Amino acid sequence: MQRRWLKRLALPLFGLLVFAAPTLLGGSGAVYSAAVLIAIFAVMAYGLDVIVSDLGEVSLAHPVFFAVGSYTTAWLSTRAGLGSWATLAATIVVALLFAAAIGLVTLRLREFVFSLVTYAVGVVAITVASNWAFLGGSDGIRGIPLLDLSVGGLQLSARNDRELWPYAFALLAVTVYLIDRFRRSLLGAAAIMVHLNPRLATMAGTDPARVRLQVFLFSAPISAAAGWLYAYQRAYVSADVLENYFLILMLTAVVLIGRRQLLGPLIATAMVLVQEKFFSLGGNVDKIVLGAVLIVILGFFPQGLMGLLQPLRRLLQRGR
Amino acid sequence: MNLTQQLINGLVLGHAYALVAIGWTLLLGVARLVNFGHGQMYMLGAFVTWWAVVKAGVPYALALPIAMAIGALFGLLMQRVMLKATFEQNLVSIMIMTLGFGYVLQGGAALVFGSTGQILDTALSRSEIKLGELWLTQQDLAIVLVAIAVFVGLKWLLDGTRIGRLVRMVAEDPKLAQLAGVNVRRVYYGVFAFEGAAVAFAAGMVAPRTPILTSMGFEEVIMTFVVVVLGGIGSVTGSYVAGVALGLFTALFGALVSPAYTTAACFLVLIAVLVLRPGGLGAGSTAGVH
Numbered sequence: 113m114q115r116r117w118l119k120r121l122a123l124p125l126f127g128l129l130v131f132a133a134p135t136l137l138g139g140s141g142a143v144y145s146a147a148v149l150i151a152i153f154a155v156m157a158y159g160l161d162v163i164v165s166d167l168g169e170v171s172l173a174h175p176v177f178f179a180v181g182s183y184t185t186a187w188l189s190t191r192a193g194l195g196s197w198a199t200l201a202a203t204i205v206v207a208l209l210f211a212a213a214i215g216l217v218t219l220r221l222r223e224f225v226f227s228l229v230t231y232a233v234g235v236v237a238i239t240v241a242s243n244w245a246f247l248g249g250s251d252g253i254r255g256i257p258l259l260d261l262s263v264g265g266l267q268l269s270a271r272n273d274r275e276l277w278p279y280a281f282a283l284l285a286v287t288v289y290l291i292d293r294f295r296r297s298l299l300g301a302a303a304i305m306v307h308l309n310p311r312l313a314t315m316a317g318t319d320p321a322r323v324r325l326q327v328f329l330f331s332a333p334i335s336a337a338a339g340w341l342y343a344y345q346r347a348y349v350s351a352d353v354l355e356n357y358f359l360i361l362m363l364t365a366v367v368l369i370g371r372r373q374l375l376g377p378l379i380a381t382a383m384v385l386v387q388e389k390f391f392s393l394g395g396n397v398d399k400i401v402l403g404a405v406l407i408v409i410l411g412f413f414p415q416g417l418m419g420l421l422q423p424l425r426r427l428l429q430r431g432r
Numbered sequence: 433m434n435l436t437q438q439l440i441n442g443l444v445l446g447h448a449y450a451l452v453a454i455g456w457t458l459l460l461g462v463a464r465l466v467n468f469g470h471g472q473m474y475m476l477g478a479f480v481t482w483w484a485v486v487k488a489g490v491p492y493a494l495a496l497p498i499a500m501a502i503g504a505l506f507g508l509l510m511q512r513v514m515l516k517a518t519f520e521q522n523l524v525s526i527m528i529m530t531l532g533f534g535y536v537l538q539g540g541a542a543l544v545f546g547s548t549g550q551i552l553d554t555a556l557s558r559s560e561i562k563l564g565e566l567w568l569t570q571q572d573l574a575i576v577l578v579a580i581a582v583f584v585g586l587k588w589l590l591d592g593t594r595i596g597r598l599v600r601m602v603a604e605d606p607k608l609a610q611l612a613g614v615n616v617r618r619v620y621y622g623v624f625a626f627e628g629a630a631v632a633f634a635a636g637m638v639a640p641r642t643p644i645l646t647s648m649g650f651e652e653v654i655m656t657f658v659v660v661v662l663g664g665i666g667s668v669t670g671s672y673v674a675g676v677a678l679g680l681f682t683a684l685f686g687a688l689v690s691p692a693y694t695t696a697a698c699f700l701v702l703i704a705v706l707v708l709r710p711g712g713l714g715a716g717s718t719a720g721v722h
Contacts, residue, residue, distance in 0.1 A: 170527050172468075217703055223523050224466040225665075228657045229706065231468065235654045236699045243692040356650050360535045363528050396547075399539025406532035410525045411513040 126375070131281050145273040146389045148345055150382045151280035152338050155287045156358070157365035157377040159335030162294060164363075165371040167327050168307035169223070173214055173230035175358040176237045177332045180207050181339025183241070186253035186349040196261050200340050207336030208329060215328040219321050234354060242351035252350025259344040276345060283341055284378070287334055292374055294330060303327050357399075364406045370416030437566050438687045439680065444572040446679020447579035448638040450672050452652075453659040454582060455630030461666025462603040462623045463518060466527050469510070469534035471653030473628060476537055477503050477635030478644045479545045482552040492554045496636045500629040506537075507628025511621050518620055519606075534649055541646040549643045557640040571640050578637055582630075583672045590668065599623070603666070654695055658702045
């Protein structure tokens with residue numbers, strides 16, 4: 113009984129700790145901007161997490177969903193003057209359209225052909241974003257207004273990263289909740305079944321193609337919502353939101369701690385960002401570090417860092 | 433626009449695409465390995481050749497083998513790290529690891545060679561051949577001839593020699609090949625070393641046509657995808673035909689429509705083929721996995 117109580121309380125307590133973390137760590141401007149970026153990039157990575165960890169496919173198009181969120185927000189807030197709620201809604205709709213298009217085309221492709229095509233989507237997106245005047249071309253879109261989620265008389269706006277943190281945290285909390293619900297849902301169970309044994313899934317009356325498309329549609333708006341907040345945080349958007357960095361960061365976030373660990377992507381993103389923001393060795397060396405972490409984890413610790421803890425846990429249990 | 437000139441450009445470009453894709457074609461056909469670091473390995477080959485020629489003053493003919501040796505060594509290193517995943521056919525891990533290798537190469541090359549663009553000039557790329565209105569450089573001619581030679585050579589190696597037979601056995605069924613006494617591990621190392629050397633060689637040949645940047649790998653790889661997938665994954669002859677066809681398409685699209693969107697256009701061609709032949713390429717290509 114007592115343990116179950118502890119388990120139920122653990123997550124909210126951890127959430128409280130995360131929320132207070134920037135203050136506990138000194139509360140300087142740099143700490144708050146790092147915290148906001150960690151939350152944004154973790155949300156971005158959660159979108160990919162369900163595809164890689166649950167569905168067992170490698171989608172390399174998720175940076176595109178992130179960019180779709182950023183560009184939709186930038187375009188609508190600067191050219192059409194829409195508010196933050198409207199841009200969030202538009203972000204989700206546009207991301208769903210993109211996911212449906214990519215998902216339908218790649219529906220029958222599996223494994224590496226699926227990955228090749230999704231990677232190509234990313235490369236095409238970067239050439240289109242940097243050439244198309246409609247999206248600002250190589251200059252991108254500047255002058256994105258501040259985040260303003262005010263409802264009625266309630267003032268909810270953010271002028272800097274310190275004020276942005278509660279919203280970034282809220283987005284992160286909602287995302288973690290959705291991922292948790294997904295893993296407990298029928299769709300989540302179907303995804304695992306399609307991943308591990310597509311034939312069995314078909315015999316059990318599950319259509320693998322349909323499940324894949326549904327999971328794709330579930331995951332894209334999550335990465336796109338991260339892009340939505342990123343646009344407000346940076347105040348401008350250009351084709352560099354499609355850079356390789358975001359793809360590598362997402363993949364590292366998904367595999368570093370271990371697959372299907374609810375808090376894995378968050379902890380991994382935090383580790384990478386803390387290294388880059390506070391212990392940076394220069395941009396190029398940071399690239400080598402990030403790439404090497406990805407390789408070493410997959411090559412030598414395929415269970416992720418959690419795999420390293422397994423023997424320890426077994427030891428503790430034996431001692432009891 | 434002169435149509436004949438564009439056709440010549442297309443042929444040169446096509447042979448360049450085919451040459452760049454040859455290493456991956458074999459890698460995919462034999463070991464079912466997908467290498468997302470291919471573009472960055474191309475970049476490395478180009479920069480090593482540039483460094484050898486411009487900085488170290490090595491003659492071009494010697495710079496190519498140097499680049500190939502470094503490419504092959506890098507290929508062996510990659511295969512060493514990925515060997516376990518290769519035997520398990522753990523494609524998810526392999527694909528992500530090759531992306532990681534590409535990223536490390538990108539950072540490493542920027543560190544060593546600087547992040548400014550460079551021009552790789554060779555004696556061949558400076559001398560032009562003029563036929564009336566038409567022109568091409570000797571480097572262009574060399575690319576076409578060398579690509580044909582490499583494809584013919586590889587085809588002969590695969591179909592006509594003992595090594596080729598072993599490689600084909602491993603491609604067909606690695607476990608059975610192992611039972612028959614084939615050293616599968618050595619074949620895997622071999623194809624990855626070939627991939628590294630071949631892409632470095634291709635880079636040394638093709639890179640003089642364009643400015644070289646340490647960040648170019650991300651986009652460079654996409655033409656190789658299209659060639660490999662259109663060519664019928666793992667087929668040597670198919671890759672050659674797909675490469676040349678893609679080159680002609682790119683040259684004509686760039687001249688007639690828009691040079692900025694050629695990548696996007698090639699991608700649409702790929703999508704069209706995949707959708708028109710659903711199950712054909714996609715499902716057929718994964719039938720042997722697991």
